[in-house]
Amino acid sequence: MKKITILLISILIFACSQRQQNEKNIDKNVGTDDDSISNSFEASYRKTNPALKYSYDNISQIHNYSNNWDLDNDGIKDEVYFVGTGGAHLFYFLRVVLSTDKKPREFTFIETDYPILTGTDTLNYKKDVHGFIVTNLGENLTPTIIIRLDDQIYRNNKELNKMKIKTKNVLISFENGNPKYDSL
Structure with a gap:
């Protein structure tokens, strides 16, 4: 059970870090900089x-x-x-x-x-x-x-x-x- 819990926590941490990286990439592509308006x-x-x-x-x-x-x-x-x-x-x-x-x-x-x-x-x-x-x-x-x-x-x-x-x-x-x- 302990191994499964550690595995699930590792998967969640990996998924969260991937989501944060994807959000950063989206922000770069969208051009959220106010100078562009x-x-x-x-x-x-x-x-x-x-x-x-x-x-x-x-x-x-x-x-x-x-x-x-x-x-x-x-x-x-x-x-x-x-x-x-x-x-x-x-x-x-x-x-x-x-x-x-x-x-x-x-x-x-x-x-x-x-x-x-x-x-x-x-x-x-x-x-x-x-x-x-x-x-x-x-x-x-x-x-x-x-x-x-x-x-x-x-x-x-x-x-x-x-x-x-x-x-x-x-x-x-x-x-x-x-x-x-x-x-x-």
Whole structure:
């Protein structure tokens, strides 16, 4: 009986050590490291829009789309950022720095939780805006940023009500450095 007990204990110890080793191997393969989690769109843009200048800073939670568009029509491309607001459900507000005056313009009342650039070549603006787009609109082909707001941000935004924005698609353009707002 003593031999059987020792044998069973040995088998249990061996089985437990094998299970621990297997769990360690699974953890290595899964990639449980927090550094692998990011809100960056870089991998997607490398495939879908490799010419786009873009970076994301995980620490400051800023999507940097600078040097892609000339929003003030001075021949110099401007700075465009989506800045994270923190929190469990991360939202981003728009920040634009025009090359003509280098003043940051923070549109904290225009937030999106998905600041991904959507292509304009296959887009029906009135129905399919996701994230944001930059395109030339109107008779003068004014460079315009269109940002799609989610339901919660749109419904609870008193600033948009004051501006008479009537849809979740907010248009922002600039005239003499001043922002102009509209909606689709």
